[in-house]
Amino acid sequence: MVNEVTLDQIKERALRKAFEEGFSPREISFLPTLQIKLNKIRENREIARCYLVIIFNDLHSRSYALLEDVFVEEEFRGKGIGTELVKNAIEIAKACGCYKIIATSRDERREVHHFYLKIGFKEWGKEFRIDFD
Helix, strand or coil: CCCCCCHHHHHHHHHHHHHHCCCCHHHCCCCCEEEEEEEEEECCEEEEEEEEEEECCCCCCCCEEEEEEEEECHHHCCCCHHHHHHHHHHHHHHHCCCCCEEECCCCCCHHHHHHHHHHCCCCCCCCCCCCCC
């Protein structure tokens, strides 16, 4: 899926809303973020993917990574493809100098929790969110 909104348009919307909320230009900073899509292709077909987001903030001297939307087509599950993909993402995060990587999963996805724990993740904190539309 291709998003037709450009980064500049998103930045403009964010600035406009921040100004409406009373922020001054000195109170707004844009920090770099890098999004990487890793996928596995077999016979010209994507069979697995994940997104790795490298996030920089000024609270830490090093960036951190967020692992999102890990997915393996059902017929290819249980063959180590997801494990390989996530391990690749972990190594890329390390190479980018990240001090941690975070993976999220819905509460009911126990098999995914076990998958992450087996790879070396540990349970940490709780996620909160608001869905828009």
